[in-house]
Amino acid sequence: MATINALTLQDVQYSGDSPAAYAHGQVELSSAQIGDKVRLVKLYAGTKIYDMQAVFDVLGGVGAVLDIGFEYVNGEAGSTANAFFNDIDVTAAGSRRGAFAPVTLAYDAYITATVAGAAQTGTLDVIVSFEFKGK
Numbered sequence: 001m002a003t004i005n006a007l008t009l010q011d012v013q014y015s016g017d018s019p020a021a022y023a024h025g026q027v028e029l030s031s032a033q034i035g036d037k038v039r040l041v042k043l044y045a046g047t048k049i050y051d052m053q054a055v056f057d058v059l060g061g062v063g064a065v066l067d068i069g070f071e072y073v074n075g076e077a078g079s080t081a082n083a084f085f086n087d088i089d090v091t092a093a094g095s096r097r098g099a100f101a102p103v104t105l106a107y108d109a110y111i112t113a114t115v116a117g118a119a120q121t122g123t124l125d126v127i128v129s130f131e132f133k134g135k
Contacts, residue, residue, distance in 0.1 A: 001035035009039050009110070023128040025111055029059060032115045037081075039110040040126050042073065047105045051129040052084045052098040054113075057122030059090035064118040066090050068126060073108040081114050090120065104133065 006027035025040025032038070043049070054068060069083035083103060088096055113124060 001037070002033070004029075004032065004036060004038045006038055006040045008041055011041065019131045019133065021130060021132070023111070023130060025126045025128070027113070027124050029115075029120050029122055029124060032120045034115055034117065034119065036115045037071075038113040038115075038124070039071070040113060040124075041111045041128065043070075043105055043109055043111065043128070043130060044132065045105055045107045045109075046134045047109075047130050047132050049084075049103045049105070049128055049130045052100075052111075053095060053127045054085060054088060055095040055125040055127075056088075056090050056093065057124075058093050059120035059122045059124065060115075060118040061091065062118065064090050064120055065116045066120070066124070067114040067116060069112055069114070070103075070105065070109040071112050072106070073110060076107050078106060079109070081112065084111075087116070 067082040068085040
């Protein structure tokens, strides 16, 4: 089980004068194995996530699924690997919109994707609609 840091993890999330904003995480998977975790984008403590969209290529064969959630940077309890999406079928290209109640991050956190069901290769994009409420 490897941890993959997407290039977009380095992007600074800033919402300017308006606290409402979007964050974009993207990764090109190359034979990612079951249990591999991808850190897509980092959001700050006090961020309230309202919506999310996942857009993906055909990532894997029979049984390939993906979970999307969050992991606290400091290792605090409360991280949830499937807070936003649980078992997205990625055997065909497509997109999914969030179906969750708003989530407020107690600490700085990574938005993560976890590979399950089968090895996966291809592009995954995650777009997060959020509001920075402050700590």
